[in-house]
Amino acid sequence: MRVFRPFLLAAALLCGWVVAHPSAIVAQEEGEHGVYVRLAEAIPGGLNETVGALKQAFEASAWGLVADYAVGMDDDDCSFGAHVLAVHNEAYATDLLRQGWMAAFALPVRLAVFEDEAGIHVATMNPLSMNRTIVDDTAVTAASRQALDDITSVVAAAFPENTTSREYGQTRERGLIGKTMGIMAGGPFDGKVEEITSVRVNGPTGLPEAADRLYRGLEDVAGERRWETRPIYRLDLEAQGIVIIGITGEAMEAKAFGIVRAGGDRERKDFACPGLAHAPAFPVELVLRTDGDRVRVYLIDEMFRMKMYFEDAGKMKFAANMRMPGSIENEIRDKVEESLF
Numbered sequence: 001m002r003v004f005r006p007f008l009l010a011a012a013l014l015c016g017w018v019v020a021h022p023s024a025i026v027a028q029e030e031g032e033h034g035v036y037v038r039l040a041e042a043i044p045g046g047l048n049e050t051v052g053a054l055k056q057a058f059e060a061s062a063w064g065l066v067a068d069y070a071v072g073m074d075d076d077d078c079s080f081g082a083h084v085l086a087v088h089n090e091a092y093a094t095d096l097l098r099q100g101w102m103a104a105f106a107l108p109v110r111l112a113v114f115e116d117e118a119g120i121h122v123a124t125m126n127p128l129s130m131n132r133t134i135v136d137d138t139a140v141t142a143a144s145r146q147a148l149d150d151i152t153s154v155v156a157a158a159f160p161e162n163t164t165s166r167e168y169g170q171t172r173e174r175g176l177i178g179k180t181m182g183i184m185a186g187g188p189f190d191g192k193v194e195e196i197t198s199v200r201v202n203g204p205t206g207l208p209e210a211a212d213r214l215y216r217g218l219e220d221v222a223g224e225r226r227w228e229t230r231p232i233y234r235l236d237l238e239a240q241g242i243v244i245i246g247i248t249g250e251a252m253e254a255k256a257f258g259i260v261r262a263g264g265d266r267e268r269k270d271f272a273c274p275g276l277a278h279a280p281a282f283p284v285e286l287v288l289r290t291d292g293d294r295v296r297v298y299l300i301d302e303m304f305r306m307k308m309y310f311e312d313a314g315k316m317k318f319a320a321n322m323r324m325p326g327s328i329e330n331e332i333r334d335k336v337e338e339s340l341f
Contacts, residue, residue: 033129034167035309036280037148039111039155042119043162050120050159051083051113057158063087063150066108067233071279072250074258078273082114084282086233086246087151095143097240099135102193104242104287105300106134108235109147111155112279116271122155124148125280125309126167132175133189133308168265169278170311177307180315185303192304196286196336198296208236210295210340211243211288217339218247227252227331232283241290246283252328253282256310259321263312281309284332297336302329 043050051068058065066086073082088108096103111124127144156163179186199210215231222230228249235244257275261268268274284305287298300308302325307318 032171032173033126033132034171035126035129035169035312036123036167036277037126037152038121038123038164038166038168038277039152040122040159040162041164043121043159045120047081047083047113047115047120050122051085053158054085054111054113054122054155057154058085058087061150061154062091063089063109063154066235067246067283069232069248071112071248071257071276071282072228072253073273073276074254077258078276080115080273080276082112082276082279084279085111085113086235086283087111088235089147089150092143092147093237094239096131096135096140097237097242099139101240101242101287101289102190103131103135103140104237104240104244104289105189105193105285106131107237107244107285108233108246109151110280110282111151112276114276114279116268116274116276118271121277122159123168123277123280124151124155126169129167129169129172130308132172133177134175137175169263169309171264177304177311180307180311180318185301185307185318187304192301193298194301196297196299196333197340198291198294199340200293201290201295202293206293207241207243207288207290207295211236211245214286214288214297214336214339215245218245218335221335221338223249225331225335227255227328229328229331229335243288245286245288247286247332248283253279255324256281256306259317259324260310260313263310263314265312278310284328286332286336297340299329299332302326302332 066088068085071082086108093107113122127147131140131144177186218231228251229247231247233246260275260278262274289296306325
């Protein structure tokens with residue numbers, strides 16, 4: 001049974017920035033990229049053991065661990081499990097946020113450890129794909145590549161005999177996401193960021209105080225209502241006047257995974273719960289930003305966000321579940337306003 005080997009990671013870290021494992025992706029930066037990248041597969045041992053090894057690896061790296069939680073699933077249909085880990089690097093965040101505050105929606109980077117009939121796997125959201133949509137098609141390519149190489153190296157050091165480098169999910173040639181059937185959820189990203197509300201604050205402590213109040217309020221109503229949304233992490237980016245709160249819900253996750261299933265990956269179509277491979281789509285980001293004497297709270301239009309991460313579910317599934325994103329967004333909006341007022 002293979003477990004995390006600290007000496008391998010330590011050797012890599014002695015060189016400063018970790019160097020990409022030879023199995024890291026070698027695709028050109030321009031061209032097609034999938035929304036997700038599988039970094040390790042068929043890892044022996046148990047889910048909790050694998051999660052523990054990966055947490056230990058990131059805690060020893062330049063990428064700090066922001067959160068780790070077990071995702072929701074339909075227990076009647078799925079006996080497998082998955083965890084999401086959110087990781088953060090200050091230099092990477094600074095590079096992205098030079099392009100504007102909306103780049104906060106690309107932070108932190110999320111990975112998943114998930115089970116299926118073939119074993120235990122590690123995957124990540126793909127910065128080379130998602131940053132083209134959220135930030136810019138070309139301005140942060142180098143930072144995106146460095147981030148993916150760093151994360152690939154951490155995973156490879158933890159599971160050296162199980163590395164892979166396969167992109168999956170929706171494949172896109174550019175950041176702009178078009179409309180489905182000519183009408184649904186397409187267009188430039190900055191037009192899909194919505195302000196939920198704002199609160200008046202006084203002085204430099206206004207942002208953390210507003211974030212405290214919002215997080216506590218979201219905890220007070222955690223698990224309530226249809227999608228069972230709750231806060232998972234809080235990431236303070238003090239130098240940029242930004243706080244990011246990650247919010248998710250077991251019912252929301254289980255429904256999304258059940259809809260997307262294998263997506264475009266036909267090799268997984270006969271698995272019991274193939275949608276767990278899309279777990280790095282969550283949590284949903286709430287971005288709090290200082291704007292003069294106010295703190296403003298933003299989220300991505302949920303239909304558009306679902307399309308960002310689940311477009312490979314196909315047009316017919318989007319059409320059949322059009323009410324779900326709006327219902328999720330309404331729940332989040334209501335809970336944010338109840339928490340702040």
